[in-house]
Amino acid sequence: MRIADYSVTKAVLDRHGFTFKKSFGQNFLTDTNILQKIVDTAEIDKSVNVIEIGPGIGALTEFLAENAAEVMAFEIDDRLIPILADTLRDFDNVQVVNQDILKADLQTQIKAFKNPDLPIKIVANLPYYITTPILMHLIESKIPFSEFVVMMQKEVADRISAEPNTKAYGSLSIAVQYYMTAKVAFIVPRTVFVPAPNVDSAILKMVRREQPLVEVKDEDFLFRVSKASFVHRRKTLWNNLTNHFGKSEEIKSQLEKALSQAGLAPSVRGEALGLEDFARLADALQEAGL
Numbered sequence: 122m123r124i125a126d127y128s129v130t131k132a133v134l135d136r137h138g139f140t141f142k143k144s145f146g147q148n149f150l151t152d153t154n155i156l157q158k159i160v161d162t163a164e165i166d167k168s169v170n171v172i173e174i175g176p177g178i179g180a181l182t183e184f185l186a187e188n189a190a191e192v193m194a195f196e197i198d199d200r201l202i203p204i205l206a207d208t209l210r211d212f213d214n215v216q217v218v219n220q221d222i223l224k225a226d227l228q229t230q231i232k233a234f235k236n237p238d239l240p241i242k243i244v245a246n247l248p249y250y251i252t253t254p255i256l257m258h259l260i261e262s263k264i265p266f267s268e269f270v271v272m273m274q275k276e277v278a279d280r281i282s283a284e285p286n287t288k289a290y291g292s293l294s295i296a297v298q299y300y301m302t303a304k305v306a307f308i309v310p311r312t313v314f315v316p317a318p319n320v321d322s323a324i325l326k327m328v329r330r331e332q333p334l335v336e337v338k339d340e341d342f343l344f345r346v347s348k349a350s351f352v353h354r355r356k357t358l359w360n361n362l363t364n365h366f367g368k369s370e371e372i373k374s375q376l377e378k379a380l381s382q383a384g385l386a387p388s389v390r391g392e393a394l395g396l397e398d399f400a401r402l403a404d405a406l407q408e409a410g411l
């Protein structure tokens with residue numbers, strides 16, 4: 122029997138008198154086939170260390186611990202710490218860290234792996250209310266992980282992995298795809314969780330690129346420009362850029378110069394631009410003095 126078997130999950134919850142906290146995004150997985158598929162998608166074996174975010178009562182942690190060298194799991198909810206000590210008592214390769222992942226000093230924490238030189242993968246069933254902040258925090262944390270295999274709301278997974286000229290494409294696709302390749306591995310129905318969330322989920326596999334997809338002078342400026350270009354999706358690039366930078370004659374002439382240098386028509390929409398276009402645009406805007 123596994124922690125994720127429905128009867129075991131229910132017994133654990135009853136034994137500890139646990140009640141779900143919606144504000145922590147607590148939807149626990151009760152499907153062992155899906156857990157095996159997550160481990161297979163992440164290609165976890167004894168040559169990798171895993172960081173997990175939000176172990177809950179340990180459904181995914183159990184599968185990770187069996188397959189990985191070591192698991193470090195960050196859980197914000199104090200009430201789950203004694204429960205995890207109970208459910209994971211047979212494993213000597215799991216460390217549960219009672220911390221908010223967004224506040225954890227990951228550079229220091231990962232030194233606590235027994236073998237800190239092994240490659241790190243991040244595997245999780247994420248708390249949906251902070252999916253994007255968690256992804257950006259980890260990507261920007263500079264910890265040397267090679268892959269993310271995480272469950273999230275299907276709609277967010279679609280946005281992250283979207284291609285230009287699709288409805289789902291936007292600044293989130295650009296922010297993640299700059300650093301990582303992103304592909305939906307499989308869809309997970311809402312019925313396999315307790316309690317069931319009111320959206321379907323997807324497993325997204327993201328692999329870190331050896332270097333960012335495009336070369337740009339100022340990364341923060343690139344992300345600012347891409348965000349500004351999608352503020353009003355139905356409007357042209359020109360409209361969005363003048364809304365963001367200003368509408369004075371001087372600014373308009375700087376914008377015209379930059380667009381022409383980047384080879385982009387003012388009438389184009391942000392959703393038609395790929396990362397290379399945005400990189401060229403950002404560099405040209407800066408050169409024009411914006």
Ligand code: SAM
Nearest residue numbers: 145148149150175176177196197221222246248
């Ligand atoms: N991994 C378990 C599973 O698959 O059954 C639970 C997944 S549940 C969707 C999300 C988990 O993340 C919960 O255990 C919740 O308490 C935890 N969590 C929420 N916010 C967190 C944060 N900021 N840092 C660490 N853990 C968090």
